[in-house]
Amino acid sequence: MTTTQKQGQKPSSGITLPPAQAINGGEAVAYAMRQIDPEVVAAYPITPQTFIIEKFSEYVADGLVNTEYINVESEHAAMSACVGATAAGGRAQTATSGPGLALMYEMLWVASGMRLPIVMHLCSRSFSAPLNILCDHSDVMGMRESSWPMLIGSSPQEAYDQAVAMPTIAENKSVLLPVANVLDGFTVTHSVERVEVLPDEVVKEFAGEYEPDIWALQPGSTATFGTLDANDFYFEHKRQQVEAMKNSLEVVRTQLNAVGEITGRPMNLVEEYLMDDAEIALVVLGSSEGMVRAAIDQARADGIKVGMVRIRLFRPFPVADVRKALEGIGAVGVLDRAIAFGTPGNGLLQDLATSTRTMPDRPLLMDFVYGLGGRATPKQLFRQAVDEVLNMNETRVEPDEPAYLGLK
Amino acid sequence: MTLKLRDLSLKPDLFGTGHGLCAGCAESVSVRQILSALENPPVVALATGCLEVSTTRFPDTTWKVPLIHSAFENSATTIGGVDAAYKALVRKGRMEDRPLTFVVFAGDGATYDIGFQWLSGALERGHKFVYICLNNEGYMNTGIQRSSATLLGAWTTTTPSGDARPGKPEWHKDMTKIIAAHNIPYVAQAAAHNWKDLMTKVRKAEQADGPAFINVLTPCDRGWRFEPEKTMEVSQLMVEAGLWPLYEVVDGKYKMTGARQKKRPVMDALLSQKRFSHITKNADDATIAAIQAKVDEEWDALQALCEMSAAE
Numbered sequence A: 001m002t003t004t005q006k007q008g009q010k011p012s013s014g015i016t017l018p019p020a021q022a023i024n025g026g027e028a029v030a031y032a033m034r035q036i037d038p039e040v041v042a043a044y045p046i047t048p049q050t051f052i053i054e055k056f057s058e059y060v061a062d063g064l065v066n067t068e069y070i071n072v073e074s075e076h077a078a079m080s081a082c083v084g085a086t087a088a089g090g091r092a093q094t095a096t097s098g099p100g101l102a103l104m105y106e107m108l109w110v111a112s113g114m115r116l117p118i119v120m121h122l123c124s125r126s127f128s129a130p131l132n133i134l135c136d137h138s139d140v141m142g143m144r145e146s147s148w149p150m151l152i153g154s155s156p157q158e159a160y161d162q163a164v165a166m167p168t169i170a171e172n173k174s175v176l177l178p179v180a181n182v183l184d185g186f187t188v189t190h191s192v193e194r195v196e197v198l199p200d201e202v203v204k205e206f207a208g209e210y211e212p213d214i215w216a217l218q219p220g221s222t223a224t225f226g227t228l229d230a231n232d233f234y235f236e237h238k239r240q241q242v243e244a245m246k247n248s249l250e251v252v253r254t255q256l257n258a259v260g261e262i263t264g265r266p267m268n269l270v271e272e273y274l275m276d277d278a279e280i281a282l283v284v285l286g287s288s289e290g291m292v293r294a295a296i297d298q299a300r301a302d303g304i305k306v307g308m309v310r311i312r313l314f315r316p317f318p319v320a321d322v323r324k325a326l327e328g329i330g331a332v333g334v335l336d337r338a339i340a341f342g343t344p345g346n347g348l349l350q351d352l353a354t355s356t357r358t359m360p361d362r363p364l365l366m367d368f369v370y371g372l373g374g375r376a377t378p379k380q381l382f383r384q385a386v387d388e389v390l391n392m393n394e395t396r397v398e399p400d401e402p403a404y405l406g407l408k
Numbered sequence B: 001m002t003l004k005l006r007d008l009s010l011k012p013d014l015f016g017t018g019h020g021l022c023a024g025c026a027e028s029v030s031v032r033q034i035l036s037a038l039e040n041p042p043v044v045a046l047a048t049g050c051l052e053v054s055t056t057r058f059p060d061t062t063w064k065v066p067l068i069h070s071a072f073e074n075s076a077t078t079i080g081g082v083d084a085a086y087k088a089l090v091r092k093g094r095m096e097d098r099p100l101t102f103v104v105f106a107g108d109g110a111t112y113d114i115g116f117q118w119l120s121g122a123l124e125r126g127h128k129f130v131y132i133c134l135n136n137e138g139y140m141n142t143g144i145q146r147s148s149a150t151l152l153g154a155w156t157t158t159t160p161s162g163d164a165r166p167g168k169p170e171w172h173k174d175m176t177k178i179i180a181a182h183n184i185p186y187v188a189q190a191a192a193h194n195w196k197d198l199m200t201k202v203r204k205a206e207q208a209d210g211p212a213f214i215n216v217l218t219p220c221d222r223g224w225r226f227e228p229e230k231t232m233e234v235s236q237l238m239v240e241a242g243l244w245p246l247y248e249v250v251d252g253k254y255k256m257t258g259a260r261q262k263k264r265p266v267m268d269a270l271l272s273q274k275r276f277s278h279i280t281k282n283a284d285d286a287t288i289a290a291i292q293a294k295v296d297e298e299w300d301a302l303q304a305l306c307e308m309s310a311a312e
């Protein structure tokens, strides 16, 4: 039995691991990967993803996994190797960030189009240029239409808990799609926090092994994987992908519930904070949740009935859950951590606008761009956003343009 | 190692009928020969290109082997992923450990240009596979554009011959030597018309202890502008003119293979292909002289390598 002991903690018994470790989000993900023991991990280093692959390489070097670790020469190659490995019946995982995701973009669509249940850990980072290694959601937004279910956690703990669930979502027969476990660069990947890990055998039992319906690349098979579709079938295959994405929503819910039951830490597609009696709300993705919560607490102390909605399942967008969370809410501030240049609204605003457009009393929406290229957004700015949303709720006038929080 | 036609004729044909390659295309001929030269059951990866689009149109397939195509540039890495998964599956006891041969078929565009990095990486990592470059000296699938394998002076749709520029201005990349510089156990050049040489090399590549690479000249009648029935003749002329030397590099040692090499002037080969008609119309054309001079120089360098290897 393996023991990765941190900070002098001791296993509570001979075989089970200590209940909690002080590790960062990257190591937490690597820890889950070791427990899942995928057949193949192929990755290329990029900040802030490196913790994951360095830690996993140690597991390989120490003989703690059966995994074939492929030190590929680029991110495109990483995804290419995962495609080959998964088509061959193995489980494959990779991890990347911003520019790495951009380089493998072609393969994101190949992986989903070939219906290969690959797991990718995306450590969110801005896109160049200018070169910037810090967190924003340019990469998250950059892959949002590529038919990958995407979960965004807000802490090292969530990065771990989600990582445990990911293969079982991807490999569900009604899904068969690659999936992304998003953890915010630095704020999650590099933050050392208390992470409660599960015993190896519990994760192994939960994750099981990948059992493809067709072992298409095995000797004896005459299957051709990755065919050419002309205008006679391409459309139909894409339509099937729509169904797979739809199916994934309930599968994600079920699998998050299942992990939550084991850990005692429930996970929902959409997480709500003080929404019960809220009149207005902020909607956020990922690790900014903590700061937004603090701003909400402050606004509550000032007598403002505001709540927060954090969207964990970003793709497929959980429309019904979001609408339910926003029922009766008069005005919403949408926090966008990336710019969708030239579009009528940034990514999350577009999703919110489309999701709420047919609600009988749809909430008014206001977009806030924040945190680009790792810019810290202090509590006070989110608190100001609450005031602006409150004002919009009174004037009932939606602004055409987004506000830019913390722009110099 | 000797390959007997009788034995080969008894092997099942793993490349079926009903493909959409042009009449006269060398690719189908070479692929069929390569597959039947293998001893082990193959697992194949294709790069995007004429071969792939003409043989894998859903819901049909020409192939009777497990096959994967994922993109244009990455077939070496794709098969590397398959190889890695098999290794781990065997280690976990989830798959039987059987002898198999991983084969990649990729065009010169996929190999020399866009996929160079993927191939180089896979070779360096030592995945055991046989990489076949089906070299027709151009991007034929997208309509006969130049690649870095295209011969000097050749007409292509992106190096058209005009008053200012007579076809492709650059000498081609020596990919086979570049691959040999990766110090993999087996590297060779072969050509479509010499089936015995090709198949022997495939067998050796399969038995190599590590990655193997064979650069196969597969003339394209569409792109090179010759009659479809002339394919093998053109292939032979290219070798006889020294434009495509047949040799192998076994564990770093160079050796010429096959007879009748560099027995003619390059003009004989160039005349067989209308892609050179703008230069061959004038026997004193400067480009022809340049091609001949470069072929002579490279031939001498190759002979020197072979002599050095023999002396070692």
Ligand SMILES: Cc1ncc(C[n+]2csc(CCOP(=O)(O)OP(=O)(O)O)c2C)c(N)n1
Pocket: B048, B049, B050, B051, B072, B073, B106, B107, B108, B109, B110, B111, B134, B136, B138, B139, B140, B141, B142, B147
């Ligand atoms: C990323 C990418 N760029 C470009 C293409 C277009 N493309 C497809 S096949 C091809 C040329 C293939 O040339 P080669 O590899 O020599 O094979 P051939 O068709 O000549 O046998 C090109 C340019 C593509 N499919 N993908």
Ligand code: SF4
Pocket: B020, B021, B022, B023, B024, B025, B026, B027, B050, B051, B054, B136, B140, B141, B219, B220, B221, B222, B223
């Ligand atoms: S264009 Fe050339 S390479 Fe392509 S199928 Fe036709 S003959 Fe073969």
Ligand SMILES: [Mg+2]
Pocket: B107, B108, B109, B134, B135, B136, B137, B138, B139, B140
């Ligand atoms: Mg070509």
